[in-house]
Amino acid sequence: MPLPYYVSPEQMMKDKAEYARKGIARGKSIVALEYLDGVLLVAENPSTLLHKISEIYDRIAFAGVGKYNEFENLRVAGVRHADLKGYSYSRGDVTGKALANAYSQALGNIFTQDIKPFEVEVLVVEVAEANGAKNEIFHILYDGTIEDEHNYAAMGGQADEIRRFLKDNYREGLSLQEALQLGVRALMVTQNKALTERDLEVAVLDRTKERRRFRRIPPEALRQLLEGSK
């Protein structure tokens, strides 16, 4: 029987991280922006059927980049976690923090134990109940690293450039339209082609709504918002 080659743990982790990062870099990007009434999520996604942004619970949304089947699995697991918790306690007890921790644990375990790491990054966004309270944006990486972000977050292939752009251009108290236009400009930072409503998937967590705050912005409304100031 041939002996397996020895690979140092350090090298192995490095290889895995590089593998995951390459997978993620191939995909398109997503930005999340806090605006006046909540949080806006904008993804470059030409498909209207395969979503990258989805509802998890009353005030919680999910966004994933990378390999579709992998973040789809994470998304469904998140819906299950939230609904189970909300049913056994109360709707108010379902928090984005607990969910983000669960994702971090799951991705961390997969990264260290499985041969192939997940090639995904996810955002868990929770909109604050009322004005004044803080929105929460958790960014979880392929290896389980978790960061909480403020005002804006970006992930996917061109995340670094987008983050730099947002750092220079983001200001607090944006209206929905301003936030959307800024988000779309951010997604176009690394490409020359203009993005229209057909290339975008947009949803908001709108705290002025009752109970389920998540809503998608359909293409027609999106077009009007995008053309608004031109």
Place this chain on the structure above:
Amino acid sequence: MTDEQWQAVFANYSNASFVELLRGTSPHLLPALGAGAPEDPMVSAVPHGTTVLAVRYRDGVLMAGDRQATEGFQVAHRTIDKIYKADDLSGIGIAGAAGPSMEMARLFQTEVEHYEKVEGDGLSLEGKANRLAQMIRMNLPAAMQGLIVIPIFAGFDEKAGVGRIFKYDITGGRYEEAEYFAQGSGGKDARDSLKKRYRKDMNKEEALRATLEALLDAAEEDIGTGGPDLIRGIFPTVKTITRSGFGEVPDDEVRRACEALLVERKGRL
């Protein structure tokens, strides 16, 4: 992939079901897994919801219920709500043992929402009605002991463009009603009343009036059903389900309609 993994992905049609998820992960949270025993005299000491009804009208369905829960011959609660929103386009009116009924309504809400979130599309009205039937069947052992849960389910069918009403029996039998239905201890009286007043294509005001009259008749004939309480200002809950969603008829409007009705009745006697 192993056989089991294939099974999990393709054969497990219930991936989107919250009830099946509970069965797998936390079966103790599922209502009514107790074995059937002979009817227990203690059962009448459990609060019971009394009269709920649903009426079709021009724009969809109107659902209403009185506000009283009874414990044997005692009033258990004066302001219980018996009409629950299941999702944007459907509602559930509970009659029977109040505890299990409310639990079932909550479970059903979660089930419908869970399906919608996991699949990305909502269940059809037909699908929701069938799912509720299966959940009522789960309650059969408890129903045999006397803890009966028999809701009315009503909603707006987007495909057909009409409101639809479903009634159930304790075994989960599902029957569609074309015009109206009332359930609970005062259900029969409310149905008798509606039979005389129902007309096709009523507008909202007419439907509201017929509904409130039916609840008033039920309250007069059935000791379990609560009438309008003028002292405390407690009036029936009335909800509408139309193409534009699940709405509430404001308390004020219900109160005014109730008061007009009472004045009119007084004039007749």
